[in-house]
Amino acid sequence: MIDFEFTPIMKMAREFTHNYARDVMRPIARKYDEEEHVEPTEFIQKTHEMFRSLGFSFSTANASGDSEEKSEHKEKHDRPKMEMNLLGAIAIEEIAWGCPGLTLRIPGPGLGGAAIMAAGTPEQKKRFMKVLNGPKPSYGAMALTEPGFGSDASAVATTAVKDGDYYILNGTKIFVTGGDMADLYVVWATLGKDLGRSGIKAFVVEKGTPGLKMARLEHKLGIRASDTAEVVLEDCRVHKDNLLGGEKKEEKGFKGAMQTFDATRPMVAAMAIGIARSAYDFVYEDFVVKNGLEINYGRPLHKRGYIETVLEDMEAKISAARLLTWKAAWMLDHSLPNLKEASMAKAKAGTVVDEVTQKAIELYGPEGYSRKHLLEKWMRDAKVYDVFEGTGQIQRLVVARAILDYTRKELK
Amino acid sequence: MVSFELSEEQALLRDTCRDFALTIMRKQDRPADESGEIPADIIKQGHELGLTTGYIPEAYGGAGGQLSALDSVIVLEELAYGNLSMTVNILAPSLMNVPLMLYGTEEQKKKYFTMNKPDQFQGFTAALVEPSVRFDIESLKTTAADDGDDFVLNGEKAFVSIADSALATLVFAKKGSGEGLAGIDGFIVPAGGFTVKEREKNQGLRALKQFTLSLDGSRVARNEVLKLSGGFANLLARARTASIALTAGVCRAAYEYALAYAKERIAFGEPIASRQSVAFTLAEMAMEIDAIRLMAWKSAWMLDKGMDAYKEASLGKRYAADTAMFITRNATQILGGHGFVREHPVEMWYRDARSFAVSEFMAIV
Ligand SMILES: Cc1cc2nc3c(=O)[nH]c(=O)nc-3n(C[C@H](O)[C@H](O)[C@H](O)COP(=O)(O)OP(=O)(O)OC[C@H]3O[C@@H](n4cnc5c(N)ncnc54)[C@H](O)[C@@H]3O)c2cc1C
Numbered sequence: 008m009i010d011f012e013f014t015p016i017m018k019m020a021r022e023f024t025h026n027y028a029r030d031v032m033r034p035i036a037r038k039y040d041e042e043e044h045v046e047p048t049e050f051i052q053k054t055h056e057m058f059r060s061l062g063f064s065f066s067t068a069n070a071s072g073d074s075e076e077k078s079e080h081k082e083k084h085d086r087p088k089m090e091m092n093l094l095g096a097i098a099i100e101e102i103a104w105g106c107p108g109l110t111l112r113i114p115g116p117g118l119g120g121a122a123i124m125a126a127g128t129p130e131q132k133k134r135f136m137k138v139l140n141g142p143k144p145s146y147g148a149m150a151l152t153e154p155g156f157g158s159d160a161s162a163v164a165t166t167a168v169k170d171g172d173y174y175i176l177n178g179t180k181i182f183v184t185g186g187d188m189a190d191l192y193v194v195w196a197t198l199g200k201d202l203g204r205s206g207i208k209a210f211v212v213e214k215g216t217p218g219l220k221m222a223r224l225e226h227k228l229g230i231r232a233s234d235t236a237e238v239v240l241e242d243c244r245v246h247k248d249n250l251l252g253g254e255k256k257e258e259k260g261f262k263g264a265m266q267t268f269d270a271t272r273p274m275v276a277a278m279a280i281g282i283a284r285s286a287y288d289f290v291y292e293d294f295v296v297k298n299g300l301e302i303n304y305g306r307p308l309h310k311r312g313y314i315e316t317v318l319e320d321m322e323a324k325i326s327a328a329r330l331l332t333w334k335a336a337w338m339l340d341h342s343l344p345n346l347k348e349a350s351m352a353k354a355k356a357g358t359v360v361d362e363v364t365q366k367a368i369e370l371y372g373p374e375g376y377s378r379k380h381l382l383e384k385w386m387r388d389a390k391v392y393d394v395f396e397g398t399g400q401i402q403r404l405v406v407a408r409a410i411l412d413y414t415r416k417e418l419k
Numbered sequence: 420m421v422s423f424e425l426s427e428e429q430a431l432l433r434d435t436c437r438d439f440a441l442t443i444m445r446k447q448d449r450p451a452d453e454s455g456e457i458p459a460d461i462i463k464q465g466h467e468l469g470l471t472t473g474y475i476p477e478a479y480g481g482a483g484g485q486l487s488a489l490d491s492v493i494v495l496e497e498l499a500y501g502n503l504s505m506t507v508n509i510l511a512p513s514l515m516n517v518p519l520m521l522y523g524t525e526e527q528k529k530k531y532f533t534m535n536k537p538d539q540f541q542g543f544t545a546a547l548v549e550p551s552v553r554f555d556i557e558s559l560k561t562t563a564a565d566d567g568d569d570f571v572l573n574g575e576k577a578f579v580s581i582a583d584s585a586l587a588t589l590v591f592a593k594k595g596s597g598e599g600l601a602g603i604d605g606f607i608v609p610a611g612g613f614t615v616k617e618r619e620k621n622q623g624l625r626a627l628k629q630f631t632l633s634l635d636g637s638r639v640a641r642n643e644v645l646k647l648s649g650g651f652a653n654l655l656a657r658a659r660t661a662s663i664a665l666t667a668g669v670c671r672a673a674y675e676y677a678l679a680y681a682k683e684r685i686a687f688g689e690p691i692a693s694r695q696s697v698a699f700t701l702a703e704m705a706m707e708i709d710a711i712r713l714m715a716w717k718s719a720w721m722l723d724k725g726m727d728a729y730k731e732a733s734l735g736k737r738y739a740a741d742t743a744m745f746i747t748r749n750a751t752q753i754l755g756g757h758g759f760v761r762e763h764p765v766e767m768w769y770r771d772a773r774s775f776a777v778s779e780f781m782a783i784v
C-alpha cells in the first residue's frame with residue numbers, strides 16, 4: 008500500500024541528525040572548508056561516539072548483501088529487518104545539510120564497506136565489518152579510479168599477480184575519498200587484461216600493509232573537509248583471503264563493484280538533496296521568514312514575482328529528486344532490483360543540486376557570492392555530486408540501457 | 420511505513436484501466452481528435468468501469484466504495500495514457516460528484532447521486548474557468564447575488580467540458596466581491612439554466628467538447644448551493660493532484676511511443692536509439708515521468724490522510740506541466756519529420772500536454 012508515513016525511528020533519526028547537523032556541523036563548516044587538509048579530529052571523535060552510542064552507523068554498507076543471503080532472508084522473514092537504506096537516505100540528507108564535506112569525514116564502513124557488503128563472502132563481511140564498526144573511528148575506502156580512467160571501470164590497469172597464498176598488487180589509484188585516513192582499502196585490480204571484466208577483482212588492503220602508500224592529497228573545488236588521496240601500490244602483498252568473494256567465484260568481482268552502486272547511489276543522491284535544501288532553506292529564511300515574501304503556490308504567473316516562482320521551482324525539483332531517491336532506497340530495502348532507479352535518483356539529484364545552489368546565489372545577490380555566507384560553498388560542494396559514484400552521463404547511460412534493453416555494445 | 424507498492428486491488432485497477440486505455444481508447448484516439456467526436460460506446464464502456472459511481476453510497480445507487488485519491492491518481496494516469504479527451508469526458512461527472520460527496524447536504528446527495536446510473540453515462544460537470552486573458556481563479560468575475568430565496572448568477576464560464584449534455588453543472592462563483600479563494604462556493608445549475616454558447620476550439624483536447632457558458636441572471640435556489648465554507652482550496656488541491664496524474668499518463672504515452680520508434684528507426688546504419696543524444700533524452704523522460712508519478716502519489720496520499728495538500732498539489736502540478744512540455748516536445752523530436760505529421764500520435768500528445776499549465780479542474784480525485 009502506497010504510503011509516505013515515516014516510522015517512529017525514521018522521525019527520530021531525522022530530527023536527531025538534523026539537530027546534530029545544525030548544532031555541531033554548521034558552526035565548523037566554514038573552518039574546515041578554508042583549512043583544507045586539516046583533520047577535524049574533534050568532530051570525528053565526537054560523531055563516532057555519538058553514532059556508536061545510538062547503535063547507528065552511516066554505512067551505505069547495510070545495503071546490498073549478496074543474493075543468496077537475501078533470498079534466505081526473504082524466506083525466513085516476510086519483511087526486511089529494518090529499512091536501512093531508506094532510513095540512511097533520510098538521515099544522510101540531514102547530515103549533508105549540515106556540511107557535505109564533513110559528512111564524508113564521518114567514520115564508518117564508507118564506500119569500502121559498501122563494496123565489501125556487495126562482493127564479499129559472509130566470512131569477509133564479518134571480519135572486515137568488525138574492523139569498520141569497531142570502537143575506534145575507522146574508515147573503509149574505495150580505490151577504483153585510476154589516472155587513466157574513471158567512468159570506464161573496466162579499464163582497470165592496476166595488476167594483481169598470484170604468488171602462492173598472496174597476490175602482489177601494483178598500480179596507482181586516484182581520488183580515493185578518505186584515502187589519508189582509511190583502515191581498509193578496497194582496491195580493484197586485474198588478474199590479466201586478457202581476462203577482460205571477469206579478471207577484475209577487489210582486494211581488501213589493510214592500512215600499514217607494506218607497499219601501500221598515500222602519495223598526495225588533492226586540492227579541490229568543494230567538499231574540502233573531506234580529503235581525496237592518491238594511493239600507490241608497489242609490490243603490495245595481499246593474502247588471498249582478502250580477495251572479495253573468494254578465489255572461486257570468478258564472476259563476482261566486477262559485478263560486485265557495480266552492485267555497490269545500487270546501494271551507494273541513493274545515498275549520494277540523498278546527500279545532494281541535503282545540499283540543495285541547505286541553499287533553498289537559506290534563501291527561504293531570508294526572503295520569506297525575515298522579509299515576509301509570500302509564496303502563493305499555484306497562483307497564475309502574472310500575479311507572482313520572479314523570486315516567488317523560483318523558490319517554488321526549487322522546492323518542486325528538490326521534492327522530485329527526493330521522491331526518486333526514497334523509491335530507489337526503498338526498493339533495495341525490499342530486495343527489488345533498483346539499478347535503474349538508483350541511477351535515476353542520482354542523475355536527478357546531481358542535476359538539481361547544481362541548479363538550486365547556483366540559483367540561490369543569484370537570488371541572494373552579491374552577498375550570496377561572499378564567503379561570509381555558506382551559499383557559495385554549497386555551490387562548490389554540489390558539483391561533485393554529479394561526478395563521483397558515476398557522472399551524470401553515466402547515470403543516464405545506465406537508465407537508457409535499462410529502458411531500451413540495450414547491451415553495452417548496443418549503446419556505447 | 421513508507422511504501423511504493425500498490426495494493427493488490429490497486430494493481431488490478433491499474434491493469435483494468437491500462438487495458439481499457441490500450442484496447443479501447445487508443446483504437447479511436449486519432450479519429451476522435453480529427454473529428455472532434457468521442458464515440459458514444461467509448462464513453463459508455465468507460466463509464467461502466469464504475470469510476471465515477473464507485474464512491475457513491477449504496478443508498479443512492481452507487482457501489483458504496485471509498486473515495487480514495489490514491490486509487491484515483493492510479494486510474495487517471497492509466498486513462499490519460501489512453502487518451503486525455505476521452506478521460507476528461509468519462510470522468511466529468513466526478514467534477515460535480517466529488518465536491519458533493521465532500522460538501523453536499525444529504526438532500527443534494529440524494530437528488531444528484533441517484534441521477535447517476537452505473538450502467539448509463541449521465542453528464543455532470545463543473546464550470547470554473549472564465550473567458551478572460553490571464554484567467555485568475557482568485558478574482559472570479561461570475562457573481563452570485565443573494566435575492567431572497569434564490570441566488571442570481573451572472574457571468575461567463577469557459578472551457579466547460581460536456582456542458583451541452585450535462586444534466587447539471589456545478590458553477591463556481593462568489594457571493595460577495597473581493598479576491599481570494601475563500602469565498603468561492605458551488606452553485607448547481609440544471610441543464611437549461613444557462614446559455615451554452617459556441618464550442619471551444621482548442622490546440623489540443625480536440626475530441627473533448629468544451630463550451631463557453633453565459634449565465635445571465637440564472638436563478639439557483641438556496642438548497643442548490645454547495646456551501647464550501649472555505650473548502651474551495653481543498654477542491655483545487657484535489658483537482659491539481661488529478662492534473663499531475665493526468666500529466667504522467669500523457670507523458671508516458673509519448674515516451675513509450677518515442678522509445679519504440681527509436682529502437683526501430685535506422686539512421687546512419689544504426690537504430691537512432693543507439694545514439695546517446697537520443698538515448699539520454701529518453702532516459703531523462705523516463706526519470707521525469709517517475710518523478711511526476713511519485714508527486715501525484717504523494718499529494719494523493721496527503722489528501723487521503725486528511726492533510727492540507729494545497730501546496731504539494733500546486734507545486735506538483737506546475738512542475739508536471741512544465742516537464743510535460745519537455746517530454747512531449749522531445750518525443751516529437753525523436754520521430755524527426757514523422758513527429759510533425761498526424762500519421763503518428765505524438766503531435767497530438769504534444770498538443771494535449773500543453774493544456775496542463777493553463778487548465779484547472781479538468782478532473783478531480
Ligand atoms: C572528490 C572526489 C572523490 C572521489 N572519490 C572516489 C573514491 O572514493 N573512490 C574512487 O574509486 N573514485 C573516486 N572518485 C572518482 C570518481 O568516481 C570519478 O572522477 C568519476 O567516476 C569520473 O571519472 P573521471 O574523473 O575519470 O572522468 P572520465 O571518466 O574521464 O569522464 C570525463 C567526462 O566524460 C564523460 N563520459 C565518460 N564516459 C562516457 C560515456 N560512455 N558516455 C558519455 N559520457 C561519458 C563523463 O561523464 C565526464 O563528463 C572521486 C572523485 C572526486 C572528484
Ligand SMILES: Cc1cc2nc3c(=O)[nH]c(=O)nc-3n(C[C@H](O)[C@H](O)[C@H](O)COP(=O)(O)OP(=O)(O)OC[C@H]3O[C@@H](n4cnc5c(N)ncnc54)[C@H](O)[C@@H]3O)c2cc1C
Nearest residue numbers: 684685686687691694696697752753754755756757759760
Ligand atoms: C513539414 C515538413 C516539410 C519538409 N520539407 C522537406 C522538403 O521540402 N524537402 C525534403 O527533402 N525534405 C523535407 N522534409 C523532411 C525533413 O528534412 C526530415 O524530416 C528531416 O531531415 C529529419 O529526417 P527524418 O524525419 O527522416 O528523421 P530521422 O533522420 O529518422 O531522425 C529521427 C530522429 O533521430 C535523430 N537522429 C538521426 N540521426 C542521428 C544521429 N546520427 N545522431 C543523433 N541523432 C540522430 C534525429 O535528430 C531525429 O530526432 C520536410 C519535413 C517536414 C516535417
